[in-house]
Amino acid sequence: LVFAVGLLRGRPLAQMLMSAISLAVAAVPEGLPTVATSTLALGIKNMKSHKVLIRQLSAVETLGAVQVICLDKTGTLTLNQMSVVALQSLHIGIKVKEADFYHEEAKIDPYQSDESLRPMMEVLALCNEAMPSEKGGGLHGSPTENALLQVAIAAGEDVQELRAHRPALKMDYRAEDRPYMVSVHDLADGQFFTAVKGSPAAVLELCRQCSINGQLDVLSELQRNAILTWNERLGADALRVLGVAYCISEDINAYQQHELVWLGLVGMEDVIRPGMEELMAQFHDAGIETVMITGDQSSTAFSVGKRLGLNGDSGKPLEIIDSGHLDKLDPSVLAGLVDRTSIFSRVSPAHKLRIVEALQRSGKVVAMTGDGINDGPALKAANIGVTLGEKGTDAARSVADVILEDDDLKTMVTAVREGRAIYDNIRKSLHFLLSTNLSEIEVMLFSAALGRAEILNPIQLLWINLITDIFPALALALDPPEADVLKRPPRDPNAAIVNRSDYAKLIRESGIITAGTLGAYGYGLMRYGPAGASTHAFMSLTFAQLLHSYRCRSESTSIFDTKNRTANRYLDTAVVLSALLQLLAVSFPPLRGLLRLTPVNALDMLAILAGAGLPLLTNEAIKEIHKNTVNQDNQHDH
Structure with missing residues (x-):
């Protein structure tokens, strides 16, 4: 599109071809696969420090989508x-x-x-x-x-x-x-x-x-x-x-x-086990249903389930199914029943597999705990199979996706939290890369439509891509879990990683960054002409993209919310290092000549920082307004 518009506006073919190729290279988030793989690998390493061993890379992402966790009573919920x-x-x-x-x-x-x-x-x-x-x-x-x-x-x-x-x-x-x-x-x-x-x-x-x-x-x-x-x-x-x-x-x-x-x-x-009642409440707060599976008779199972609070604080009755009836039920009927059942009593190993499959047929993402030899089929069939490190049998460990090395079910909450955080961080990195790359496309499209000198030359585009795409995106992948990560419902496993509402945000945010860059460009054009204006646009766009990484840290917590905002020293370091490299580009003569930049003074730097900082403040203000509006609507509903 940029290539076609430039030609229509009378730009030289060679110049537009080089600009289009450079823009294509810069606009594609080629670092995303590396960021995603690094995020998953670092997540596995972090979980290992919490005594959670992940045997399958895909399990990290699935953990964040778990909707039901099936728990063995004996040895898991009890001592x-x-x-x-x-x-x-x-x-x-x-x-x-x-x-x-x-x-x-x-x-x-x-x-x-x-x-x-x-x-x-x-x-x-x-x-x-x-x-x-x-x-x-x-x-x-x-x-x-x-x-x-x-x-x-x-x-x-x-x-x-x-x-x-x-x-x-x-x-x-x-x-x-x-x-x-x-x-x-x-x-x-x-x-x-x-x-x-x-x-x-x-x-x-x-x-x-x-x-x-x-x-x-x-x-x-x-x-x-x-x-x-x-x-x-x-x-x-x-x-x-x-x-x-x-x-x-x-x-x-x-x-x-x-x-x-x-x-x-x-x-x-x-x-x-001590703390199991609180653990069940944590699962429920995270929107995860808890299902207890036991070989005990119904009266015993019901009493234990009631003490654990398996039905949460929803006020709904505690539903129980005696597994002696499971073999008589049609699979479609069973799929309808399990959706509201919290306890299965008198369960055999074969029944465990049927329960997991029925929950999956009802549309649930299922985590299954088990440590015995006979638990293998159910652990393998579940979306996430969880076993114990010390008490788990070799057969259970060989098919499980997650191993709790300290045999403490409480670490399962940590695993879910980290799984959700890892998925969130991949989304943050993707949002950052797409919105910043889109701003580059918009700037170049405006430049082509203007029909005058290029706002950014091909080498500058590649430099921006090098400076802003690597370090901040990787640092976002290391963002700590947000405070409300275990207060949200599980994500829809069928939902796209970038949904329809995200596209609107990407266009709005990139448009605001583009507006700031064009403002700095206009200032430079008035004072220094095309060469100086290009330098101002180059500096402003780079700093705006670096600052935009802070906008991408959360969909709800803004930079103005000092109470709920968490620190990310990796991102701070990445932004500072990238900013220093950018300053080096404009102050080191050989590099400045390569990028075809002009020197800037203190007043110019203020204009550049204004063009870079105002988009961040504007986007964060919109986030804060949206958050307050949603909170008010929720209060009215209640």
């Missing part, structure tokens, strides 16, 4: 340090505190209080993979198994002697279609002791009899209802609840014939 705190038989309810047993605040001997507790403790010791340490004092097993073995030892069981007298013949572990564990032991008289523990409702289904203070009786419907009620109450106290049953039979598979004897319920506490 995964299980302890038995309640026992409930059909005869008595007992509280357990630090290896002591209490009934109605009175310390008791459990076996003297209820004869049914002895076989219950035997089941907990036998149907258990945990092993007492050979050196004494410790247990080797999962937190749940250790807790069950500890309460059996506290009640008085000699675990090693018990296991020696009742050797295990087989163990059937929990599975998706079997929510309980079974162990069968040889009693050496042709009979077998079958021990069962697991989901209370599922274990209860296997029982035909019950033990009441050591006496066997047929399990009545009234007793079944009482057991289920106790189960709900314990779950409502945020306890993980297990049902316990046994039988002595000549049939090694007696439990399959529903011949078990019900013994009671075991309530275990897994303490919520």
Whole structure:
């Protein structure tokens, strides 16, 4: 366009061709790929200092768009340090505190209080993979198994002697279609002791009899209802609840014939990690929905979710889905349900994958946490897979995008903040490059339309591009996160990095810079003629572009807002160094001759700085006015 307009105005072909080529080189933000890659790389380095390891470069950008985070309850939201705190038989309810047993605040001997507790403790010791340490004092097993073995030892069981007298013949572990564990032991008289523990409702289904203070009786419907009620109450106290049953039979598979004897319920506490309630609130403030995924039953999951405040302060009810129903739901129906669900209970590893996929079908950008071998498919399917550095398995780490090296979920907030800041900084650098390059095009277009001497020659254009495009753009990529970065909703992942409203800003801001440059050019033209005017335009445009970098730091916080404005020493250094190089260009004779500049005095410099500074003040004033208008509109809406 500049080339065509220049020719129409009678400019020489060679001159316009050189100017057009130089302008094309200067106008294209060729430094943007370098800036974007550098921003992402520096962001990864910065996150590493916060104990967040990023395994995929693309994950940095995706972090800023996360809309839902799916959280494992056990070990992530809780400490995964299980302890038995309640026992409930059909005869008595007992509280357990630090290896002591209490009934109605009175310390008791459990076996003297209820004869049914002895076989219950035997089941907990036998149907258990945990092993007492050979050196004494410790247990080797999962937190749940250790807790069950500890309460059996506290009640008085000699675990090693018990296991020696009742050797295990087989163990059937929990599975998706079997929510309980079974162990069968040889009693050496042709009979077998079958021990069962697991989901209370599922274990209860296997029982035909019950033990009441050591006496066997047929399990009545009234007793079944009482057991289920106790189960709900314990779950409502945020306890993980297990049902316990046994039988002595000549049939090694007696439990399959529903011949078990019900013994009671075991309530275990897994303490919520300190600060998790505040962390959930931080996620909600950032516009990120929190979804808890747990293998616990619904009553336990609901109680934990309520304590964590998973539904935020919106006042909406806390929605929960029992994952036992997931397999029956059509994918499209599930996608509609998950959009308003905060808790999934009784979840298996296969269910986790379905939940992630359903959330994605509903249009969400999903982050998934997990540390187990079976979490791999869900971690891989999620937009962002997050695992733990110390407790995470090799399988989980190999597919995760983000690894929290300190195993602290709170660093996930840091990761989201940095992810948003990095995307913001790429936008800032792009906005700076496009607006400043557009101002160069506008100046040259005006020059071509004027039909007189060039305002800027090709070498000056390339110099401006060299001075203003590299250092300030890189410094903007290092801008610290803005104060409100975690108070905004996540960005739309489908939105263009430069949207329609941005184009209007680019045209307005570049136009104001161009006006300042032309003002300085007019001053020089009146005083010194075309050569001096070109120098004034060259100096003014360069300084205006350098100062414009401060405008690009924020869409809402102006230079007048000293309270919320953060410092960027990299940008300050870049602007000062670039300005010194610009002053060198006009004061160092060889360089001045190369650029075809004329000397400037103090008065000229004031005119140049006015042409450079007024655009910054004008653009920042417009930003401040727009911000105040938006705030007033929001106040009226409320």
